Amino acid sequence: MQQELRFATFNVCNLALPGVKYYDDQIPYSVAEYDAKTSWIAQQLDALDADVIGLQEIFSQAALKDVLAKTQGYRDAHHVGFDPDPLADHLTPNVALISRLPVMAGATTFKLLPNNLAVSLPGVANPVQHFTRPILHAKIEVLPDLSIHVFVCHLKSKLPDYRNDNHDDQPDQTGIAMLRSLIRRGTDALGLRSLLSNLNKDDRAPIIVMGDFNDVANAIPTQMVMGLGKYPINGIDDRLFESYRIQSRRDPLRDVGYTHIHDGNYETIDHILVSEEFHPASRASIGEVVEVMYLNDHMTFRQAHASDHGLVLVRILLHGKSANGVTPSSPDATPV
Template identity: 25%
Template sequence: MQLTLMTLNLYNYVAPPAAAYEIDNILEPDQWLKKQAWIAQTIEQADPDVVAFQEVFSAAELAQLCADLGYAYFEFTPASIADDSHVYYKPGLALASKYPLDKKLTHKDIPADVFSRPPLITELNLTGFGALRLYVVHLKSKRSLLDKAKEASATELEHYMGRWASDQLRTQEMTLLMQDILLQRQQAKQGVIVFGDFNDDLSQGSLPLAFATPSPKALDTEKNWSMHDSYSLYATTDERRPTHYYGVHGRILDYILLSGEFASNYGQQIGLVTGYQCIDRHLTHSNFDEHSQASDHAAVVVKLTSLHH
């Protein structure tokens, strides 16, 4: 059996007349239709079985869009909106699937309120793969962590310290995420998939700890704790493409991580990575008519093939 996965930061997915972050950040009706059309086209191009989304303010509208495309199962974390206002100040996450999602899991082992955006956790059970634990994350950005009321008047030093605080929070988020994954893997041997915008290169800061190789004296069980970047498990010599650009400088911020069950050195391997794609035409060859309401992130698509029937 094959399973195709996709992750995509939608970049302020908010249906008019609501706004994202600022009171005047409202899409015109024609802009909204263009955004909907681009998302639908991107999903249809990749044809994933499961697709994760970040920066979701209007979950009901996204659920309907996905349902129209054949994704009957949809889970989300709610966005936060100011009282007596149409302005959202914190986005949610979402996951759409062609296959039933067993349940939306609560954060029993991690304090979700520590996260800038609490992760979405659910499960999928498929023939050939068994039970898979799915996480959708959107880690803290590099933007300075400052009180919004003081942001405009903050000094250069305060902005610098705010960026440092953001990095520390992202480190804490990654630590808590791995803690939850490892605690669950102690209790149940099931495959784990993490979809997300990590807002950093996975080789930076604390993020590489997810891939740390235990010492040679480690217990056999510990050797199976590491997560794997799906790209690294795919046999390709193609140069990896950035998923986001700051001006002309590209960076890889969006990833699909897999547990040891998809690595060849794991004794209980259940599947192989048989495809990896970065859908980025809207970033590298932008056409205003077609891409004016596209995301500022590329979509990452990964294909898995099960080793069991």
């Protein structure tokens, strides 16, 4: 029997409690603004009607609980998320996950980069050893014999990483600040790819990675997460595939997908990546991405309480085969 699964990613844009300062240059929400924002987010969640949703820019998990209480379909959903470190130098938004499917024990976030990874930045004494924002990992039980690893991420933005060198009379410093951001985003991507590779060695199961990558699918950081240039090792293909590109029901006549507008450019920087189990060309396939949808009409109206990101919804159709313990594809059957 076939079964449809729906996964979504949603950058809600600065969800914080009223009266709480979340960025130094932002005025805290009033009670009325908070009510409008939480109500709007709740409406979007119900419109998605997804089984599992990854969220970004969550400054308060209590605020997210307020959102869920306003929904029709997620009041009793599983909620996985951790508040930012109150002892940190500055408040940093976290990610979260809500699921109408059972969440198995052991959900966690990764703050430190794996495998003792450390990357130096220009003009910075200490190397980067942590993710810009923690990566969330949870294992979702879809069927008694099928579970899926889900990762929610929010990689470093393109906002220049200025330190103490922002001087108008030295324009090259802007380039250095932009380079720092690029390196940090690449470091986030490398760390996430390492988490995925480590996981495949220990617990082979389908994987879905979703979130705000702050870059397009062809960008090197995104390709790093996907496993650019990697090939099956010992019969295991641990690459990921952009769901948009492998969907079976893509209609170019209504291809209006984008999730962000910057300087007049329409870009898709929010992605849902899937492992070979959901690639129709793989012998390990147990299902396929049938459709990817972008909910972005709100970006035209630019309401103060709305997000500046579009929402991404992926529909996956299972073919009725078990996935845990499935034989990975052989090298000559690897999807391209």
